[in-house]
Amino acid sequence: MYTLYYAPGAASMAVHLALLELGVPYRLERLDLKAGAQHAPAYRALNPHGTVPTLLVEGHPRSETIALLILLAERHPQSALAPAPGTDARAAWLQWLVHLGNAPMPLFRLLAYPADLGAERHAPETRAALERRLEACWDFIDAHVTKAGPYLLGAACTSADLLLAMLMRWSRHAPRPATAWPALARLADLVRTRPSWRRVHELEGLAAW
Numbered sequence: 001m002y003t004l005y006y007a008p009g010a011a012s013m014a015v016h017l018a019l020l021e022l023g024v025p026y027r028l029e030r031l032d033l034k035a036g037a038q039h040a041p042a043y044r045a046l047n048p049h050g051t052v053p054t055l056l057v058e059g060h061p062r063s064e065t066i067a068l069l070i071l072l073a074e075r076h077p078q079s080a081l082a083p084a085p086g087t088d089a090r091a092a093w094l095q096w097l098v099h100l101g102n103a104p105m106p107l108f109r110l111l112a113y114p115a116d117l118g119a120e121r122h123a124p125e126t127r128a129a130l131e132r133r134l135e136a137c138w139d140f141i142d143a144h145v146t147k148a149g150p151y152l153l154g155a156a157c158t159s160a161d162l163l164l165a166m167l168m169r170w171s172r173h174a175p176r177p178a179t180a181w182p183a184l185a186r187l188a189d190l191v192r193t194r195p196s197w198r199r200v201h202e203l204e205g206l207a208a209w
């Protein structure tokens with residue numbers, strides 16, 4: 001049994017999607033980030049960074065979105081969420097997960113949390129620079145999906161695509177949302193038709209995209 005500590009639409013959404021795709025039993029614990037629930041001592045004991053997601057795995061608290069997606073793939077090797085270990089496709093899947101976790105994801109974090117840079121709000125030039133970096137990420141990923149798509153690994157939808165769709169969703173209010181890139185828009189459309197995508201919206205109480 002898993003327990004996912006989550007906030008609606010936050011980084012926990014990728015792990016929530018993976019749990020739904022796996023069809024395994026899990027419990028949800030919602031954290032009100034605006035109210036500071038992530039700083040409560042009881043939660044900090046589970047996740048010293050005070051962030052979501054945290055996933056209790058057999059009672060052990062585990063964190064870091066990318067690590068959790070890899071862990072779930074390891075624990076459920078029969079699932080279609082990841083290619084088989086030792087294959088070229090597995091290497092590509094790992095590379096994409098780590099790329100998404102290292103390139104666009106921290107840019108979103110910086111955009112959403114100016115306090116990480118010691119500011120109350122971003123100077124317009126800082127925000128513009130972060131947005132340009134994000135657009136460069138979409139350029140790179142879109143070029144790949146245009147050649148190799150419709151998903152990151154070609155014909156198969158994996159947890160890397162669930163993560164990518166979540167990140168694309170985060171860009172919906174950006175000056176140039178990720179759906180402005182055609183191959184990315186197509187990938188997002190495909191992910192949005194999955195029952196897990198609809199269900200996560202119901203369970204987390206999210207508006208459409």
Ligand SMILES: N[C@@H](CCC(=O)N[C@@H](CS)C(=O)NCC(=O)O)C(=O)O
Pocket residue numbers: 010011012033038050051052053063064065066109
């Ligand atoms: N590196 C972490 C980052 C997680 C993260 O920054 N989560 C945000 C929500 S998207 C959070 O919990 N923010 C609350 C806070 O920092 O106070 C991961 O990949 O899981």
